[in-house]
Amino acid sequence: MFFDRLSRLLNDAFRPKPKYITVTPVSSAGPAQMLPPSKLPRHVAIIMDGNGRWAQSRGMPRSAGHAAGTEALRDIIRASDDWGIEALSLYAFSTENWSRSKEEVGALMGLLLKYFNSEIDELDAKHVKITILGDVDGMPEPQREALRNAMVRTKDNAGLKLNIAVNYGGRAELVRAAKALAAQVKDGALEPEAIDEAAFEGQLYTAGLPDVDLLIRTSGELRTSNFLPWQLVYAEMVFDDCFWPDFDRTRYLKCLRAYAERDRRFGGRNEPAEAAPAKPTQPSETET
Numbered sequence: 001m002f003f004d005r006l007s008r009l010l011n012d013a014f015r016p017k018p019k020y021i022t023v024t025p026v027s028s029a030g031p032a033q034m035l036p037p038s039k040l041p042r043h044v045a046i047i048m049d050g051n052g053r054w055a056q057s058r059g060m061p062r063s064a065g066h067a068a069g070t071e072a073l074r075d076i077i078r079a080s081d082d083w084g085i086e087a088l089s090l091y092a093f094s095t096e097n098w099s100r101s102k103e104e105v106g107a108l109m110g111l112l113l114k115y116f117n118s119e120i121d122e123l124d125a126k127h128v129k130i131t132i133l134g135d136v137d138g139m140p141e142p143q144r145e146a147l148r149n150a151m152v153r154t155k156d157n158a159g160l161k162l163n164i165a166v167n168y169g170g171r172a173e174l175v176r177a178a179k180a181l182a183a184q185v186k187d188g189a190l191e192p193e194a195i196d197e198a199a200f201e202g203q204l205y206t207a208g209l210p211d212v213d214l215l216i217r218t219s220g221e222l223r224t225s226n227f228l229p230w231q232l233v234y235a236e237m238v239f240d241d242c243f244w245p246d247f248d249r250t251r252y253l254k255c256l257r258a259y260a261e262r263d264r265r266f267g268g269r270n271e272p273a274e275a276a277p278a279k280p281t282q283p284s285e286t287e288t
């Protein structure tokens with residue numbers, strides 16, 4: 001066990017990093033596109049929206065849209081791993097999604113279970129580390145077990161950090177963090193004055209991960225919908241009009257390109273040296 005873990009760590013540490021990510025467009029005969037890894041976001045979050053409309057526009061049940069969406073998700077996870085993205089967070093099921101019809105919730109629960117059972121071997125072999133963001137205890141038993149197994153089995157992996165938000169609500173995550181800190185204060189383990197942003201971040205499902213650099217949402221909706229409110233504060237946002245089942249590597253790369261062209265200032269100013277404001281000059285004695 002120990003040697004197995006050690007060999008994985010060494011493998012990951014010495015895995016050659018690609019100089020460029022290269023993608024051949026799926027649907028056109030255009031040239032392969034390249035992007036230097038230094039321009040890649042460390043953490044990508046995706047709101048996979050539009051499964052229902054994709055299905056309805058084809059006269060199919062909504063569950064067929066979710067099944068097609070799962071295929072898209074499979075390839076976007078592989079692409080993120082191939083391209084050396086550090087962390088990928090996917091919004092799979094929100095706390096609000098329980099209010100959908102019994103059939104739709106049942107279909108989503110079935111897909112979750114099927115996905116984890118069928119993909120876990122490949123993900124683990126690729127050293128993907130799976131973290132579930134959300135209230136796993138509130139899930140039905142078979143799903144709870146599959147999600148827990150996936151987390152336990154991959155916890156020491158050093159590859160892509162794959163976060164899947166299930167039974168997740170952003171405000172609920174913040175309340176949970178506040179409660180955890182309050183409990184530490186009550187127990188005398190933490191001084192209220194010691195509560196700072198780092199302490200708060202340490203209580204989130206994403207503790208230890210970099211903030212989200214790029215948020216992608218499909219289907220043309222322009223909202224964040226209670227997804228990662230703390231982690232998104234400085235995220236660049238890219239919206240794609242396609243429904244999620246149509247999202248592919250070519251579209252993903254287009255989003256990464258748009259990100260690479262953004263000027264991120266984090267509230268400061270990125271001024272080229274020559275454009276820096278000149279020091280105020282003292283009025284000369286002859287000036288009036």
Ligand code: FPP
Pocket residue numbers: 048049050051052053054066067069070073091092093097108111112115164219244
């Ligand atoms: C939003 O589309 C999508 C969801 C609520 C579920 C996303 C789930 C998957 C992509 C597949 C299952 C996940 C895993 C991890 C196997 P919508 O239904 O709100 O679409 P609409 O806005 O067109 O109605």
